[in-house]
Amino acid sequence: MRPIVRVVHEDWADTAIALPRYETAGSAGADIRANLRPEDRAQGFTIYPMQRVIVPTGLRVEIPEGFEMQIRPRSGLALKHGISLPNTPGTIDSDYRGPLGVLLINFGREPYVIQHGDRIAQAVIAPVVQALYEITDDSLTETSRGAGGFGSTGKQ
Template sequence: MAESVNVLIIASVVPAYAHPGDAGADLVATEAVTLEPGARALIGTGVRIALPDGYVAFVVPRSGLAAKHGITVLNAPGTVDAGYRGEIKVTLLNTDRDTAYDVAVGDRIAQLIIMTVPPVHFVPVEELPDSIRGSGGFGSTGYDTQRSPR
């Protein structure tokens, strides 16, 4: 089991894990918003945190909202750096083409995942070492370009 870390927080509703062992703690809306089809909105959560150095928080979509209503986090994952002390806000996007979605105060709108990040030093070089993948990018592992469009 991973070692726990204390994260200082100011929040009207402290993020909570739905089940033991969950990676994401639920963030709730502090304001009511109607998301029309295709619309987006920046929604407050009332959460401010002080992450220790060497940690990052990611704001990610809730799978149930995405699957049932087409609601996602626009810039997922949203990155909260250790030095940020402002309110964590969530940019929700309604991808449904026909139906508006109402967000009520207290609704679970996203999840917060906290992870360690090692210090990184970028070392400029003239050439990179070879790898099995090489420079193969999008679709290089098997996308069929001859497939007919659906």
């Protein structure tokens, strides 16, 4: 069974901008589009090198309990222009009902303009398991890796 994500538009949003959707039958992520505020639509939204901005989508979502929405970068924007997410993947929890904004960063050398309706990120709906955490008086079980952390596999 496919989960249903309920969506509403912000009062100011352009309802002609497509809802998140999968561009191909095998897509894991649904493309999310910029839905700029009326005062920004004509000139677009400029992101300068190393600047972080929240780009509005004009949407609020209701994600089913037991799922999260992961916001991920679009590979083409990252490769061609250096546009990515500084916290990838971003997580939208099932109990969040505020505006859906996409946090972008420009790792490129040139300013980049997000136009109204541009595809800016992908949304992946994923199941969530909440664990229980408990203190133990016993030691942790031994493994072959042990306490080996960053770089411990031998590859630099």
